[in-house]
Amino acid sequence: MSVLKRISIRYLPFADAASDDFPLGQLLRLSLFQVSVGMAMVLLLGTLNRVMIVELKVSAFLVAAMVALPVLIAPFRALLGFKSDTYKSAIGWKRIPYLWFGTLWQFGGLAIMPAALLVLGGDVTQVRYDIPFAGEALAALAFLMTGLGMHMTQTAGLALAADRATDETRPRVVALLYVMLLLGMAVSSLVIGYLLREFTALELIGVVQGAAVVTLLLNVIALWKQERVRPMSRAERAQPGPSFRDAWADYAAGGTAGRLLLVVFLGTMAFNMQDVLLEPYGGEILGLSVSSTTLLTASWAIGALVGFALAAKWLAEGMNPYRMGARGILAGLAAFSAVIFANPMGSPEMFFTGACLIGFGGGLFAVSTLTAAMTMPAGKAGRGLALGAWGAAQATAAGLSTAIGGGLRDVVNTAATQGHLGVALNDASTGYSVVYHLEIFLLFVTLVALGPLVRTATTNRNGGTGKFGLADLPT
16 A cells, blocks of 8 residues: 555655645545636636627627626635634634535526526527516626635635645645646536537526536535534634734735735736637637637647646745746746747747747746745634635736736727828737737736745745735835
């Protein structure tokens, strides 16, 4: 058995992420919550987006508004994390109740989603109703419920993983959770795409409500026996806990919190602004076929997986996570440069290389910043607040950057093709190029913001204080 154990640790991916108090079986079970979140992300940002516009003939503006609704919940992830830190119950659970109720919100949103969309697309589906804006209100409610469930589940799940992992295994746990999120997105996109290859109203109901049931099953398996029962007396439960304001002040003043959140926001903006532009750029500017542009997701995923694997290796070797984040940013600079030069050089190979490097750099950056958030000393509340703040900055930046990228490309392209920017820029690629150059600029800004964190971490290892919180940020 000892020989088999050594073999599994050496060759099984992420087997060394386990510890005595957090065995591999329980770690893999807990990571299933990331699969359910990835499946919901595919539904909201991909499948249902397309179904509403193409099959249900809903206006693109209304669809964009619906898809953006879950982003409105993102800033409250810090509050959700704080609540899971300070939750008191008779059996002593903190994270499991928030995982459970997040699962219920996610399940409920997906369960009512298809009926709401059929009402929204009443002109096509022949669903008649006399209540004004009933379809819009129901669809908005479904998207909000699903978004709230995703954010609550992911925040509590990450906090529980951080609680159970040791200081040595925590970086590899982070990488494993990211791989499971990516795996959930990849598998669910293939399965859902196959099931909806011939769209009908009944198929939509079956697939989306089936996803709701799968979400419930995966998350129940994930949370089963993940938190120990620690009975609390009535007196212990009655003791007042810290307020969110006090906990946030303690978190903000306790070290690198402020600059870390700034780096997460800027870096996520830089890597995600191209989210809705890469495939149109490949088709419209480089003349790639639909089947060719669909391979971009595979290229991005391969780069991200390589980034996750290297992140786990480097962090296990003791690399400063902020230095690793800087490597991800440098890879992003090379990636967007390759995407820009793919057009004048007429090189699809360079374009696919750029897409792969975007996944690689973004993966390194995300794992490094999440690891930094996980390993920050717990203050008056706990790690849930730090992870919630990280998630709030990351999700808000992702939503804003996607909207800004698409809008900026449309505005610049309209001005360029109408001759307002001169003859040299009268080209359909101008809008894309402006967005990619803006992302390169944001990556440089992120490097500037990241520099003091690298210096602070080095100072802390050498015995200095390295204090740098929100109050230290320039105004």
